[in-house]
Amino acid sequence: MTFSGMDIALKASTHSSTSQQHWLHSTRYRCQYGLGSTHLNGRKRSPMVLSVRAVSGKSDLDFSDPSWKEKYQEDWNRRFSLPHITDIYDLKPRLTTFSLKKNRTDGGSLSADKWNGYVNKDDRALLKVIKYASPTSAGAECVDPDCSWVEHWIHRAGPRKEIYYEPAEVKAAIVTCGGLCPGLNDVIRQIVFTLEIYGVKNIVGIQFGYRGFFEKGLKEMPLSRKVVENINLSGGSFLGVSRGGAKTSEIVDSIQARRIDMLFVIGGNGSHAGANAIHEECRKRKLKVSVVAVPKTIDNDILFMDKTFGFDTAVEEAQRAINSAYIEARSAYHGIGLVKLMGRSSGFIAMQASLSSGQIDVCLIPEVSFTLDGEHGVMRHLEHLLEKKGFCVVCVAEGAGQDLLQKSNATDASGNVILSDFGVHMQQKIKSHFKDIGVPADVKYIDPTYMVRACRANASDAILCTVLGQNAVHGAFAGFSGITSGICNTHYAFLPITEVITKPKRVNPNSRMWHRCLTSTGQPDFH
Numbered sequence: 001m002t003f004s005g006m007d008i009a010l011k012a013s014t015h016s017s018t019s020q021q022h023w024l025h026s027t028r029y030r031c032q033y034g035l036g037s038t039h040l041n042g043r044k045r046s047p048m049v050l051s052v053r054a055v056s057g058k059s060d061l062d063f064s065d066p067s068w069k070e071k072y073q074e075d076w077n078r079r080f081s082l083p084h085i086t087d088i089y090d091l092k093p094r095l096t097t098f099s100l101k102k103n104r105t106d107g108g109s110l111s112a113d114k115w116n117g118y119v120n121k122d123d124r125a126l127l128k129v130i131k132y133a134s135p136t137s138a139g140a141e142c143v144d145p146d147c148s149w150v151e152h153w154i155h156r157a158g159p160r161k162e163i164y165y166e167p168a169e170v171k172a173a174i175v176t177c178g179g180l181c182p183g184l185n186d187v188i189r190q191i192v193f194t195l196e197i198y199g200v201k202n203i204v205g206i207q208f209g210y211r212g213f214f215e216k217g218l219k220e221m222p223l224s225r226k227v228v229e230n231i232n233l234s235g236g237s238f239l240g241v242s243r244g245g246a247k248t249s250e251i252v253d254s255i256q257a258r259r260i261d262m263l264f265v266i267g268g269n270g271s272h273a274g275a276n277a278i279h280e281e282c283r284k285r286k287l288k289v290s291v292v293a294v295p296k297t298i299d300n301d302i303l304f305m306d307k308t309f310g311f312d313t314a315v316e317e318a319q320r321a322i323n324s325a326y327i328e329a330r331s332a333y334h335g336i337g338l339v340k341l342m343g344r345s346s347g348f349i350a351m352q353a354s355l356s357s358g359q360i361d362v363c364l365i366p367e368v369s370f371t372l373d374g375e376h377g378v379m380r381h382l383e384h385l386l387e388k389k390g391f392c393v394v395c396v397a398e399g400a401g402q403d404l405l406q407k408s409n410a411t412d413a414s415g416n417v418i419l420s421d422f423g424v425h426m427q428q429k430i431k432s433h434f435k436d437i438g439v440p441a442d443v444k445y446i447d448p449t450y451m452v453r454a455c456r457a458n459a460s461d462a463i464l465c466t467v468l469g470q471n472a473v474h475g476a477f478a479g480f481s482g483i484t485s486g487i488c489n490t491h492y493a494f495l496p497i498t499e500v501i502t503k504p505k506r507v508n509p510n511s512r513m514w515h516r517c518l519t520s521t522g523q524p525d526f527h
């Protein structure tokens with residue numbers, strides 16, 4: 001059976017019944033698929049049962065088994081295989097409509113036939129490249145007690161020569177969810193540009209996050225190169241963002257009613273969990289929809305990624321606040337500058353901003369516990385800094401020191417715990433401490449929270465956004481769904497969403513980077 005020049009049929013291995021016949025949906029097609037395959041972590045698995053669970057369950061590995069490494073790697077490869085519509089359907093691909101030949105500037109030295117700008121489906125990148133000689137090597141991350149070399153392969157992102165959608169019949173939708181992040185508009189823009197290069201004409205923006213799928217009055221925004229041409233010149237999201245309110249079944253009802261074939265979700269951990277739930281629900285309902293995510297968070301807390309877009313810009317903006325705190329502190333008698341930066345559960349912004357500014361004496365992050373009082377506490381160290389150099393600058397991540405504060409059970413609309421404000425607590429604590437000991441201290445508190453994320457992307461983030469946005473479209477056309485597009489070990493890659501949302505990425509207190517931060521600040525352990 002042929003639709004739009006592409007052959008489509010149920011996989012032989014899936015259940016066959018009359019309820020699993022293909023059906024047409026307007027000018028596009030939707031398919032039904034068998035439900036007989038086993039799913040784990042929301043993904044289709046091969047029937048092979050492995051005796052090991054890797055990385056997330058290292059303790060399950062039996063290292064006395066001579067074949068443990070092969071089993072580990074098999075498991076890894078299975079976990080990182082990308083969900084694809086051909087897992088479900090027998091689909092024949094067609095030659096891509098994405099071509100850059102017309103833009104080539106090599107003077108024709110390479111014949112057009114030989115030129116190949118496509119990524120092979122078997123291309124892989126290595127996630128880790130260091131062989132640690134021993135588990136005690138600085139920052140070592142080992143699988144087994146001997147710290148053996150184990151390859152961790154991931155799939156290379158980019159345009160494939162063969163695609164699984166007919167561009168002229170595709171309706172693509174873009175949604176931005178969660179908090180703001182520099183670069184959102186750059187990603188939206190590149191997704192639209194790239195879709196148009198493939199030949200997609202029907203592109204819409206969903207307003208205000210997942211809310212736009214079900215809230216009456218929030219209309220789809222038609223998008224085109226002309227509409228998005230200059231949106232990268234300002235921060236924020238052209239489409240709007242929101243937290244909470246997401247009910248997967250209602251979202252998929254809406255996707256079905258709107259006849260969306262490709263959904264691009266730009267968001268953080270929560271949005272990714274939502275995107276994966278949408279992907280699963282679409283499969284359950286036998287809809288041929290590709291759901292592709294782009295990781296967005298200034299917190300940089302997405303697993304396996306070198307960095308998420310917006311992080312660099314946030315760090316750069318944070319430096320301005322740190323510099324102001326430094327100038328205020330240095331110019332005051334016994335000045336203490338205090339800066340609070342975002343980072344709900346991960347202290348990457350605080351750590352990197354401290355490192356890059358070089359002006360921080362104490363950096364406090366959620367991953368490293370500390371005491372404020374006593375001989376080894378932060379307050380004693382601040383006394384020492386005032387004595388020694390006359391002023392000091394402290395940087396705290398919003399999620400730091402939560403064990404020292406009264407817990408609130410409050411959550412935001414998405415269910416994220418609302419943290420107690422450690423910045424304000426620190427400000428009060430420092431003031432009262434120095435008052436109590438009779439030492440003058442001039443505390444200047446700066447909270448640039450929203451300023452570091454409401455701005456336009458810097459150059460490095462703009463490039464990252466450009467590549468991630470383009471790759472998201474390549475991934476959807478290549479037939480993947482339930483995947484995300486990231487930069488891993490300097491290479492652009494596709495990863496299954498299920499693997500990146502198992503937990504937030506956090507600063508490793510044993511990592512070289514945290515040690516470098518300590519070297520730079522000169523702060524002791526506060527215990």
Ligand SMILES: Nc1ncnc2c1ncn2[C@@H]1O[C@H](COP(=O)(O)OP(=O)(O)OP(=O)(O)O)[C@@H](O)[C@H]1O
Nearest residue numbers: 178179243244246267268269270271273274297414
């Ligand atoms: N487990 C989940 N399943 C389905 N949807 C979810 C899930 N977690 C969060 N969401 C939805 O995803 C959207 C974004 O979630 P959230 O507010 O946590 O932001 P985020 O994507 O993590 O970004 P940020 O980095 O700004 O926190 C919300 O609409 C929320 O309802």
Ligand SMILES: O=P(O)(O)OC[C@H]1O[C@](O)(CO)[C@@H](O)[C@@H]1O
Nearest residue numbers: 179180297298299342343344412
């Ligand atoms: O005030 P909002 O919009 O909920 O966002 C605050 C949160 O957004 C983030 O920047 C990203 O999750 C967190 O660091 C912070 O807690």
Ligand SMILES: [Mg+2]
Nearest residue numbers: 178268269270
């Ligand atoms: Mg989140």
